[in-house]
Amino acid sequence: MHRQRARSVACVAGGILAAALLWRSPATPPEEARQGIARSVLQLLEAGDEETDGANCHGGSLERGFTLPTGSPTALGCDQARLVVAQARAMLAAPPRPIHPAKFADATSDWLDPHGLWSVAPDAPTGAALRREAAALLDELQAPAGSGPCAAAGRLGAELARWSQQIALLFDEGIRQGEARPPTTPTQAWTLATAAPFEDGIVTRSARDLARELGREAGALSARYGPSIAPYVEAARERISPPLDPEGWSHAVLAAALRAYVPQLDAHGAWAPIEEEISIYDLGLEISPPSRMWAEMTRTALGVRIDSGASAPLIDGDVVLRIEDVPLAGMSVEQAEQLSLLGDLRPGRRTRVALLRRGLAAPIEVTLEPEPEVPTPVTxxxxxxxxxxxxxxxxxxxxxxxxxxxxxxxxxxxxxxxxxxxxxxxxxxxxxxxxxxxxxxxxxxxxxxxxxxxxxxxxxxxxxxxxxxxxxxxxxxxxxxxxxxxxxxxxxxxxxxxxxxxxxxxxxxxxxxxxxxxxxxxxxxxxDEAHVGVLRLTTxxxxxxxxxxxxxxxxxxxxxxxxxxxxxxxxxxxxxxxxxxxxxxxxxxxxxxxxxxxxxxxxxxxxxxxxxxxxxxxxxxxxxxx
CATH class of the missing domain: 3.90.226.10 (2-enoyl-CoA Hydratase; Chain A, domain 1)
Incomplete structure (x- = not known):
């Protein structure tokens, strides 16, 4: 059992985790730790002076509410990442220990690559580059903000920009192959639409093969279902091969490095961008857990297949293509899960969902009605x-x-x-x-x-x-x-x-x-100090x-x-x-x-x-x- 679920936490977003500041502290952080710690963080830590039942939160995420994911790669500037690293090191309950560069490189590679295309695939050159640059990247993250550019992240960004262009060409090649050989029966089309192309756990498939296969599936489905699929094919292309320049890719590297860094610093710690922040919460332990559009899902080439727990009018087996105006094709697991909370992200509003359903010849759109606000019965x-x-x-x-x-x-x-x-x-x-x-x-x-x-x-x-x-x-x-x-x-x-x-x-x-x-x-x-995400930290x-x-x-x-x-x-x-x-x-x-x-x-x-x-x-x- 993963012990990250055993938590004692402070205030988080949207009123969903309203049992906040579970460690209600009348004390403020030490003076040396206060230096450089954002005012919003201090408000969170000092909120205990004004609370009696843990139900009131101040500033930060409660006022912000959850953020609607966009599907874009998480990105941080050099000094933004350094601010969060400095915050984590200052607030940790004990003096930080050195971080092993090789383990840091492996974890960064995992967080950088949501698909098995960019850094963890056997043929992706970025994985080896990360191992070479790990020590330099660590030094850059731990340097004070304002101490200069993150050159190692820049070199990795240039490598990724070159590799991403190759992935895009392979995906386009696959699209042409798929369009030339579309599925000939509804059963074949449905099997292709619900297939799971991404590997869980250790990635053994080459990025080149996966890029072609994703393209073939997208092209074949486009030929079968027609122009209504085109927006999702384009979304898949942009997300598996984002049109970023080397600097943009370097920011993606820094965000992944930060996500890797915090658990290496703190066995129970984590950092997540606000578009994926529910990934570090255990919502099931809340008094009133948020409702979800599904309980379990699997990513497909063009969306998300609902495996269980579909919220009506969705049904298990549906392939969700779009929620409101956000396509799910090529979206990370973390962002897709946050998007599944849309009813809580947009309380009281209807939610439009486009999907493929078994037996239908084209995508349809359904509307999820807001849940009535009634007291939760004691049963x-x-x-x-x-x-x-x-x-x-x-x-x-x-x-x-x-x-x-x-x-x-x-x-x-x-x-x-x-x-x-x-x-x-x-x-x-x-x-x-x-x-x-x-x-x-x-x-x-x-x-x-x-x-x-x-x-x-x-x-x-x-x-x-x-x-x-x-x-x-x-x-x-x-x-x-x-x-x-x-x-x-x-x-x-x-x-x-x-x-x-x-x-x-x-x-x-x-x-x-x-x-x-x-x-x-x-x-x-x-x-966090950079105002771009949330830290879970052992304090x-x-x-x-x-x-x-x-x-x-x-x-x-x-x-x-x-x-x-x-x-x-x-x-x-x-x-x-x-x-x-x-x-x-x-x-x-x-x-x-x-x-x-x-x-x-x-x-x-x-x-x-x-x-x-x-x-x-x-x-x-x-x-x-x-």
Missing amino acids: TASELTMHRTRYGDGEVAVIHIPDVPDDLGDRLSRVLLRARESGPLRGVVLDLRANGGGSTDGAIAAIGHFLPGVTLFPMRRRDGGVEVERAPDIPTTRGWAGPVAALVDGDSASAAEMIAGALGSYRRGIVVGDRTYGKGCAQEYLD LLYALPDGSPVQKTGILPQLSLTLPVAVEREDRIAHALDPWQGPDVRDAARVREVPWPTHGGRVGPCSDDVVCRALRAIGTVRAAAR
Whole structure:
């Protein structure tokens, strides 16, 4: 599981991620980090002084709203890229480490090439050129703004300009071949229209072959469907071979280099241009996730094939050619996904979509109506999973928490109410296995149900200043004062570790299972200094309330179970920050055990054997202690 989803973030765009500033900080950045940091960034970081529930954001992306993608390559000037690099290095929670030029070159090549034509294909000369220029390009990015041109980026731009001209000639050659041999049946035409020419993962196909094949498919479809396809053929041509001069291509190189640089600097960091910014958000963890035109898609030669989750009147299998006035042919995955949120980009307005549909002889246009603005109903679909299991002469409630959304506190209140209404309980088990984390506010709200009002996690910024969060004072009617345990494994990370770690630090509950993932750092979203994109950056290291480190260490359960070995851990990730031992910030009067009763060997049955093993261990240890 990719740990970038385990986030603690600041304010982002359009009201969609309204649970912003999940680390609400009364402190401002250190004076040395403030130098050169944009006013909009400071507004984001200082917004916590004015917030009570994380729902208000100031400046930056909220005022801006999401941007409609154009399909053009992302481009940055030399000093724009340097400003963002300086911002990232200054705001990182720990001093930055050197970046390996070869890894930086490979990552830059990946980000530069959305198609497998420009730099990652085996025959693309730009890949080798990037490896030669990597060290010089790194030095240019890390130089102060105003220190001169980015000469290495310029040389790479000239190489790309020459190569792009070859790609254009090959594409045109393919068009002529396709026009001469159009599909002869509707089935053949539909198969060609829905084909997926781009490779996922490692690119093994030569750019020359792919350019010809894209041209052949575009030409054949144009011959079959007629002039109505011509705008999409032209869009494909311009996007697989943009008409850029060497300077324009050098700006594309710098944008790709920046996207590669930030994750090399920060294992959980990212930068995205505003036309692709949703690519660095985990929208599924929001209280009201945005609606999309599709759930899954595949790029075709002239558009996007909807694989699942089509929003009516679209249907699965449609090939979307255009959304409003923006063709999708040759568009990057990131821009196409942002375009799929058009209903949220343009709230209250109808959306025109041109598409090809099976069985039709020509493209059609449909209109998506705006969704009615009604309160989101509370349904069982939004609830956590809970089941009751025999324990001794009673039952315990086992609550499965798969991730930590912003509204976890409300969800937990509802499920605890259901659990109590179903009969007396002897304890509650929070099943946090495979929980990759999520919202810090969600974790803190959840902790308040078991430790209302206590001081929680010390958090350190780059300047050494420490901030401390406090759990909400949840009424006893919504919380749980009885025995509690947290079941964890090696995939329990970040906000999930906060929940388990707080229960363990205060001795409020038993942590049982296996050592957790060890993500003791938090990220914020920041509008970048160049005003062209968004940064996700690790700005904080946190410790447990008793000061124990989490970063690269994880939480060692009081009761260990033999569980499947986790594939990933924070301490195995390159560029992960080092552990931080914090101060003990616990409320001493609140450090006390709520003992579990013994079970006398009467546990289960359980649909999941690990749950029964955990309950047997809890009761056995309690009995031995007595």
